[in-house]
Amino acid sequence: xxxxxxxxxxxxxxxLSERLRNFPRQPTMLVYAIRIVTAMLLRGWMRLYHRLSxxxxxxxxxxxxxxxxxxxTSHLDTLxxxxxxxxxxxxxxxxxxxxxxxxxxxxxxxxxxxxxxxxPFDRQAKGAQSLSVCGELLKNDGNILIIFPEGTRxxxxxxxxxxxxxxxLVVGTDLNVVPCFLDGGIRAWPKGTxxxxxxxLKLRIGKPQNYGHLEESRDSVRQICxxxxxxxxxxxxxx
Amino acid sequence: MNMxxxxxxxxxxxxxxxxxAMLGSAGLLIGILSVAGKNLSSVWSTYKGWxxxxxxxxxxxxxxxxxIIIGVALLAIFGFREFARATxxxxxxxxxxxxxxxxxxxxxxxxxxxxxxxxxxxxxLFMALPAYVVAAIVLVPIIRNQADGQLQRIALAxxxxxxxxxxxxxxxxxxxxxxxYGYLLFLIFAVEINDIAAFTCGKLFGKHRLRENISPNKTxxxxxxxxxxxxxxxxxxxxxxxxxxxxQLILIGLIVGVGGQLGDLVISYIKRDIGIKDMGSAISGxxxxxxxxxxxxxxxxxLFHIIRWVVGIR
Numbered sequence: 001x002x003x004x005x006x007x008x009x010x011x012x013x014x015x016l017s018e019r020l021r022n023f024p025r026q027p028t029m030l031v032y033a034i035r036i037v038t039a040m041l042l043r044g045w046m047r048l049y050h051r052l053s054x055x056x057x058x059x060x061x062x063x064x065x066x067x068x069x070x071x072x073t074s075h076l077d078t079l080x081x082x083x084x085x086x087x088x089x090x091x092x093x094x095x096x097x098x099x100x101x102x103x104x105x106x107x108x109x110x111x112x113x114x115x116x117x118x119x120p121f122d123r124q125a126k127g128a129q130s131l132s133v134c135g136e137l138l139k140n141d142g143n144i145l146i147i148f149p150e151g152t153r154x155x156x157x158x159x160x161x162x163x164x165x166x167x168x169l170v171v172g173t174d175l176n177v178v179p180c181f182l183d184g185g186i187r188a189w190p191k192g193t194x195x196x197x198x199x200x201l202k203l204r205i206g207k208p209q210n211y212g213h214l215e216e217s218r219d220s221v222r223q224i225c226x227x228x229x230x231x232x233x234x235x236x237x238x239x
Numbered sequence: 240m241n242m243x244x245x246x247x248x249x250x251x252x253x254x255x256x257x258x259x260a261m262l263g264s265a266g267l268l269i270g271i272l273s274v275a276g277k278n279l280s281s282v283w284s285t286y287k288g289w290x291x292x293x294x295x296x297x298x299x300x301x302x303x304x305x306x307i308i309i310g311v312a313l314l315a316i317f318g319f320r321e322f323a324r325a326t327x328x329x330x331x332x333x334x335x336x337x338x339x340x341x342x343x344x345x346x347x348x349x350x351x352x353x354x355x356x357x358x359x360x361x362x363x364l365f366m367a368l369p370a371y372v373v374a375a376i377v378l379v380p381i382i383r384n385q386a387d388g389q390l391q392r393i394a395l396a397x398x399x400x401x402x403x404x405x406x407x408x409x410x411x412x413x414x415x416x417x418x419x420y421g422y423l424l425f426l427i428f429a430v431e432i433n434d435i436a437a438f439t440c441g442k443l444f445g446k447h448r449l450r451e452n453i454s455p456n457k458t459x460x461x462x463x464x465x466x467x468x469x470x471x472x473x474x475x476x477x478x479x480x481x482x483x484x485x486x487q488l489i490l491i492g493l494i495v496g497v498g499g500q501l502g503d504l505v506i507s508y509i510k511r512d513i514g515i516k517d518m519g520s521a522i523s524g525x526x527x528x529x530x531x532x533x534x535x536x537x538x539x540x541x542l543f544h545i546i547r548w549v550v551g552i553r
Contacts, residue, residue: 004391006513007327015520029332029339030320 020109023120023133031114032091038115039090043083049198050188054084056205065138066176069166069228071159072148073185080182080203081146095146096121123151131165138175157186162229167221176208179228181235204235240419241303250479254424258293284524300423304414311411312346318528319403321519326395333379334396341372341400345408360415372400409540416552421479430534433469433499440464454507462500469496487549494542502537
């Protein structure tokens with residue numbers, strides 16, 4: 001008789017905290033179940049407590065991988081965008097989240113990995129490496145990456161300069177980049193407060209942009225960042 | 240079984256004292272030995288695991304029947320999950336899903352009343368569930384219209400359900416018996432003492448290997464020593480079940496002594512065949528859940544049915 005072949009997951013021997021920080025993650029039924037339930041609850045909560053309204057949802061591409069970029073005023077940005085994508089795609093929506101903050105402790109890692117499905121992004125030492133993880137992720141069809149190109153939450157409400165990462169990620173590729181703007185985040189949950197206030201939120205989703213025609217160079221990267229910056233701030237000034 | 244009956248139950252109280260005394264003296268011993276200059280870091284982490292597990296187990300039993308049934312079901316689910324991950328069955332969500340549902344159904348059968356007799360725990364359903372779960376598992380390839388590699392999947396799922404689900408869930412069903420505190424607490428204590436005795440006797444007198452292709456560290460001397468200890472334990476703990484005769488106590492001792500070590504060996508050859516060292520890393524210093532409950536899985540159903548035949552469970 002032939003031997004059976006066993007295929008244990010590559011992270012079998014690692015502990016829980018390590019497994020939560022690993023990326024890409026192994027899909028497990030328990031995690032998917034928790035995530036789908038929390039995604040539903042989150043949608044209800046955002047509608048009722050924050051009266052979240054989403055405009056331009058039909059701008060989201062139906063197929064293929066794409067990147068969502070948004071202004072960053074509070075944690076509600078990520079949560080609102082998770083509510084904007086179709087619920088069937090929540091397992092393939094990955095908000096890039098700072099490793100030093102969202103994966104700093106076991107409970108935080110658990111929420112980031114299980115509920116948010118965050119992609120651990122090292123914004124200091126291994127920025128280039130994290131960016132290549134994002135690139136690999138987007139090569140697989142049907143993944144959605146959420147990026148905040150400002151790199152951190154603003155305290156003033158002004159849209160800060162975009163960091164070059166987003167430009168380096170999409171330059172010369174056929175990836176669509178969808179600019180978004182969340183209005184009301186800074187009033188609802190400003191940096192440094194523990195509990196969000198019941199303020200109204202409005203998410204505007206713009207037309208997808210494509211930078212496949214640009215050559216890979218520093219100039220085009222800067223051009224992309226400026227272009228996306230102007231699209232996002234345009235969405236912000238619409239109201 | 241509930242919180243009040245636990246507090247007024249002498250058997251439960253006695254076991255709490257025994258547990259405290261054992262943990263205390265073990266801690267003291269390890270402390271003295273490490274002051275004396277022995278390197279005991281692995282023993283320490285194992286001990287710390289016990290410091291968490293013992294209060295958790297006693298606390299669950301204190302909370303009562305519902306908590307015990309839920310706790311056992313959770314252990315079975317997470318134990319099976321370790322098995323499914325280690326064998327690669329975890330990627331088949333239909334198979335694992337059916338096993339999870341089956342384990343949940345076992346918990347429900349242990350919880351609800353028998354509709355004919357009105358007593359807690361529907362024994363007939365509990366014993367009939369394997370037929371339905373196995374039927375559901377073997378149906379999956381038909382629904383999928385697929386044959387390639389399906390035998391391995393159904394075999395792993397059926398073993399997973401019967402061994403880690405159904406056999407282990409007997410521990411939860413014991414909560415429905417008249418002498419639930421005595422049986423449950425004795426079972427857990429005796430199995431773990433048997434485990435420790437095998438380890439200690441092996442370290443002290445071990446020369447001849449027991450099953451060198453399965454678990455190279457186990458010895459014949461350790462195994463015999465553990466059986467001897469396990470034969471004495473029912474007499475020391477005979478307050479748990481005052482209605483049993485001497486012969487019945489000897490029988491229980493033999494089941495725990497032999498069965499406990501067999502359960503250990505079963506998990507050992509499963510791990511060895513897959514090629515892993517531990518089933519998981521859920522408990523610090525102990526490995527995975529299955530590495531800890533391995534003996535209990537084997538002993539619980541066998542002891543339960545023997546007691547049921549010999550003296551009855553109600």
